Amino acid sequence: DTGVSQDPRHKITKRGQNVTFRCDPISEHNRLYWYRQTLGQGPEFLTYFQNEAQLEKSRLLSDRFSAERPKGSFSTLEIQRTEQGDSAMYLCASSSFRGTGDEQYFGPGTRLTVT
Amino acid sequence: GNSVTQMEGPVTLSEEAFLTINCTYTATGYPSLFWYVQYPGEGLQLLLKATKADDKGSNKGFEATYRKETTSFHLEKGSVQVSDSAVYFCALSDPTGGFKTIFGAGTRLFVKA
Numbered sequence: 001d002t003g004v005s006q007d008p009r010h011k012i013t014k015r016g017q018n019v020t021f022r023c024d025p026i027s028e029h030n031r032l033y034w035y036r037q038t039l040g041q042g043p044e045f046l047t048y049f050q051n052e053a054q055l056e057k058s059r060l061l062s063d064r065f066s067a068e069r070p071k072g073s074f075s076t077l078e079i080q081r082t083e084q085g086d087s088a089m090y091l092c093a094s095s096s097f098r099g100t101g102d103e104q105y106f107g108p109g110t111r112l113t114v115t
Numbered sequence: 116g117n118s119v120t121q122m123e124g125p126v127t128l129s130e131e132a133f134l135t136i137n138c139t140y141t142a143t144g145y146p147s148l149f150w151y152v153q154y155p156g157e158g159l160q161l162l163l164k165a166t167k168a169d170d171k172g173s174n175k176g177f178e179a180t181y182r183k184e185t186t187s188f189h190l191e192k193g194s195v196q197v198s199d200s201a202v203y204f205c206a207l208s209d210p211t212g213g214f215k216t217i218f219g220a221g222t223r224l225f226v227k228a
Contacts, residue, residue, distance in 0.1 A: 004158075033215070042119075042204050042218030043159070056215060091159070102147065102208045104216060106159040 004107035006092050012113045013082055020078045021110045025094030032075050033104060034067055035091040036060065043091050049075060082114045117142045121205045121219035128195055129227050136190040136203055136222045138179075144211030148172075148181055148188040151204040151218070159204065162190075195226045 005024045013019050025032050030051050035043035046065070048056045051072035061067075064082075069075040079086055089111050093104035122137040140146065150162040150172070163172030168183035177192045188205060205219040 040220065042206070042220050043216075045215035045217070048215060058215070093159075102216065103149070103161050103164060105161075106151075108158045 004092055004094050004105050006090075006107040006110050008110055009108060010111045010113075012115060015084060015114055016081055018078065018080045019082060019112065020076055021090055021092075021112075023075045023077070023092030023094075023107060025074070025092070026096075026105055029094035029096045029105070030072065031095045031097060031102070031104075032069055033093045033095075034075070034077050035093065037089040037091055037109070046077075046090075079112075082112075084114050087112055087114045117146070117207060117209050117217050119205050119207055119217050119219040121203075121222055124202075124221070124223040125225055126222060127225045127227065130197055131194045132226075134190070134192040134195045134199075134224070136205075136224070138188045138190065138205035138219060140186050140188065140205075140207050142186075142207055142209045144209045146207040146209035148179070149206040149208070149216070150177070150179055150188070150190050151206055153202045153204065153221070155201070162203070195224070197226045197228050200224055200226045 007022045032049045034046040037043045047067045049069040064080045067077045089109040091109045092107045095104045118141045120139050147166045149164045151159045152162045153159050163174040165172040165181035171180045179188050179190045202221045202223045204221045208216045
């Protein structure tokens with residue numbers, strides 16, 4: 001297994017454009033998370049999937065953000081009408097629930113720059 | 116709500132010095148506690164964890180003990196190396212607070228040869 005992968009690694013877009021990021025979790029993991037990380041801060045939770053069901057969304061996830069996980073495998077995060085404040089590192093993580101202590105495995109992130 | 120507070124960095128140490136990075140938390144339930152590390156140019160990776168009070172997590176010479184009475188989970192290492200230079204994040208996962216993991220702001224560590 002090659003770990004969590006994310007694509008693209010870097011994205012530069014103009015304000016107002018739509019962008020989509022992809023995350024491929026570790027294959028046997030049923031939980032998938034999206035986080036946003038800005039410079040000098042820790043990751044902030046955006047949303048969580050268990051299999052294909054989106055079970056929790058942060059208030060940070062405005063109407064312009066949508067995430068999907070069809071068939072409980074890879075996930076996509078789309079940002080519509082990007083704004084400069086959306087510039088950040090978007091992290092994906094996956095885990096396999098084992099009762100307690102949800103250890104998450106992180107991908108390398110997608111760095112978004114909105115100009 | 117749940118939160119994590121960790122000491123501000125950067126922390127600069129000489130090789131073989133003792134390291135402590137303080138972390139305190141607020142949680143409504145009985146959280147699991149974690150330290151994650153981010154090496155330069157790499158993704159976040161789990162360093163150690165503890166799932167209940169008085170548990171000690173340890174890995175690569177790092178240790179942290181889950182102290183419920185002081186709501187703390189301080190990271191320690193007896194002798195740091197240059198290769199330990201990274202950003203360290205304290206985090207908690209509390210099922211009563213939902214499924215998310217809450218991270219601290221991170222502490223950057225520089226180790227000089």
